Amino acid sequence: MNNRIELVKGDITKMKVDAIVNAANNSLLGGGGVDGAIHAAAGPGLLEECRKLNGCETGKARITAGYGLSAKHVIHTVGPVWYGGHRDEPEKLASCYQTSLELAMQNKLRTIAFPGISTGAYRFPSDLAALIAVNETKRFLMKNKFPEKVTFVAFSEEQYQTYRKLLEQ
Numbered sequence: 001m002n003n004r005i006e007l008v009k010g011d012i013t014k015m016k017v018d019a020i021v022n023a024a025n026n027s028l029l030g031g032g033g034v035d036g037a038i039h040a041a042a043g044p045g046l047l048e049e050c051r052k053l054n055g056c057e058t059g060k061a062r063i064t065a066g067y068g069l070s071a072k073h074v075i076h077t078v079g080p081v082w083y084g085g086h087r088d089e090p091e092k093l094a095s096c097y098q099t100s101l102e103l104a105m106q107n108k109l110r111t112i113a114f115p116g117i118s119t120g121a122y123r124f125p126s127d128l129a130a131l132i133a134v135n136e137t138k139r140f141l142m143k144n145k146f147p148e149k150v151t152f153v154a155f156s157e158e159q160y161q162t163y164r165k166l167l168e169q
């Protein structure tokens with residue numbers, strides 16, 4: 001199982017994978033954080049394709065091409081804003097991982113990389129977010145052959161250590 005899950009520290013826009021996952025907002029029209037970095041690296045074609053999607057619900061995901069990125073595709077998922085945990089935030093975040101992995105499977109993608117969805121501007125506690133990311137991914141990989149490999153991309157040393165401890169268990 002764990003040979004299908006990998007952890008790296010760095011910039012997700014540089015990943016050479018079949019799909020990188022974007023922590024998008026409901027408009028899918030770009031924003032700050034990882035979303036801004038992905039759009040900047042992909043170039044204007046990505047925004048053009050995103051405009052045609054007419055947004056995305058929280059907890060759901062959409063797929064586009066990768067344009068100027070090394071990744072072939074971008075899977076845009078909309079994480080929940082953290083309001084304290086009583087607005088179904090954990091379930092919505094779990095749904096982001098499930099729907100993104102389902103899209104990868106449906107498109108027969110072999111490799112996919114995730115940032116810490118909702119753990120920046122959306123303020124989701126990063127320990128709980130990492131636990132949900134790892135649990136949902138393990139659950140999905142147990143049942144499905146695609147994607148073959150999932151990479152978690154930590155953007156800080158702290159985030160890296162949080163994932164490392166969870167993946168060692």
Ligand code: ADP
Pocket residue numbers: 010011012013023024032033034035037079115116117118119120121122123124153154155156159
């Ligand atoms: P959200 O609005 O879903 O919280 P953010 O983009 O604000 O999205 O943050 C999500 C996570 O992505 C944070 O953990 C942040 O540190 C991380 N992040 C920001 N830029 C990058 C990048 N270039 N590569 C990987 N992770 C990134």
